[in-house]
Amino acid sequence: MKKILFVINTMGRAGAERALLGLLRRLEGRPYAVSLYVLLAQGELAGELPPGVRLLNPEYSAQDVLSGRGRRQLVKTVCKAFFRNGGCIRKARGIAGNLANQLKNGRVQPDKLLWRVAADGALRFEEHFDLAVAWMEGGSAYYTADWVRASRKAAFIHVDYGKAGYTKALDQGCWARFDRIFAVSEDCRSAFLQAYPELRSRTGVFQNIVSQEEIRRRSREPGGFSDGYQGLRLLTVGRLAYQKGYDIAIDAMKLLKDAGYRARWYVLGEGNERRRLEKQIARLGLQEDFVLLGAVENPYPYYVQADLYVHAVRFEGQGIAVWEAQTLGCPVIVSDYCGSSGQIEGGVYGVPCELTPTGVAEAIRSLLDDAEKRETLARRAAEKETPQGQEEQLFALLEDPAPLREMAGAAAHG
Structure with a gap:
């Protein structure tokens, strides 16, 4: 052997x-x-x-x-x-x-x-x-x-x-x-x-x-959001690290809030950027709007319960969390990192965004304002097969x- x-x-x-x-x-x-x-x-x-x-x-x-x-x-x-x-x-x-x-x-x-x-x-x-x-x-x-x-x-x-x-x-x-x-x-x-x-x-x-069968199975397990929030939920999964661009995401959330959007952005992950990000969140008054939930054992129920998945990173090889979100029928927004073009295929399976606070906010607004587009992207994403x-x-x-x-x-x- x-x-x-x-x-x-x-x-x-x-x-x-x-x-x-x-x-x-x-x-x-x-x-x-x-x-x-x-x-x-x-x-x-x-x-x-x-x-x-x-x-x-x-x-x-x-x-x-x-x-x-x-x-x-x-x-x-x-x-x-x-x-x-x-x-x-x-x-x-x-x-x-x-x-x-x-x-x-x-x-x-x-x-x-x-x-x-x-x-x-x-x-x-x-x-x-x-x-x-x-x-x-x-x-x-x-x-x-x-x-x-x-x-x-x-x-x-x-x-x-x-x-x-x-x-x-x-x-x-x-x-x-x-x-x-x-x-x-x-x-x-x-x-x-x-x-x-x-x-x-x-x-x-x-x-x-990515084992789509395993992801779908685990998404049916108990778990997910427990705060009773009734607005639209945005989700990002990943380490709290510089490469993940959370500082840009926080500024984008401030723009959305100032524009009158009722949404809450959740992050699943832990890392050495937590304290700096918490200070930025507090400085912008977003304690109820941008929530760092920490690392969780099973993130998959969160994808199912989220309205949008946002992956606006500075650099990446290929966003596995994007595959996971798509597998579970969550519309995705991605920045231009290595491999992102193949994951959304020219906008068929997701929405691209410029990696600036304004660019991220505008991409999110385009989906928050268009429920039909969200549903179309969700359906296409759920049908997309990962490489075999x-x-x-x-x-x-x-x-x-x-x-x-x-x-x-x-x-x-x-």
């Missing part, structure tokens, strides 16, 4: 993690021995792994990665990684170099500073795999490239590479050590190739796997001849 290893940064409640669960469920019943290594050994979704998947972490925390306690736990994990496997001086120099580059670019991103530390200080295994899959860019890609023993290696990119803050200097040649590099959309692939045109022949598109058969691209790697990747470097390669 051939062995497949998946590596992911965390298993928190986020889109890429849910997409991995979708793929792992597709592997059930296949003749493969499937293992998972969670680089930072934390996240709630590990409890939802299919029974046949072997979790390699000897110690694991189910703590929410975005809560205060969860972030403190992550700090402890990274500190342990700094001192594990030696090379502390090299790791410190790497952090300093990355910090200098980020300061030069005007935005410090702590995760980009520490992914190398997490990867180089993670557990190492003597076991050899037929296929190793880095499910995320950053730490899991660096770890899989440098420290996993495997005949074939594949990696996934879920973000707009440049806008997310990745650089060749940060990557240190890791992508050349993969046989296949999958982006979750054609736009996402194009963004990656702007930095790595020489790897074009190794790249492909592998859209996120993507996993066959991975299985094909198990049958390919000798690897294409560069074999030079750490002894663990191959």
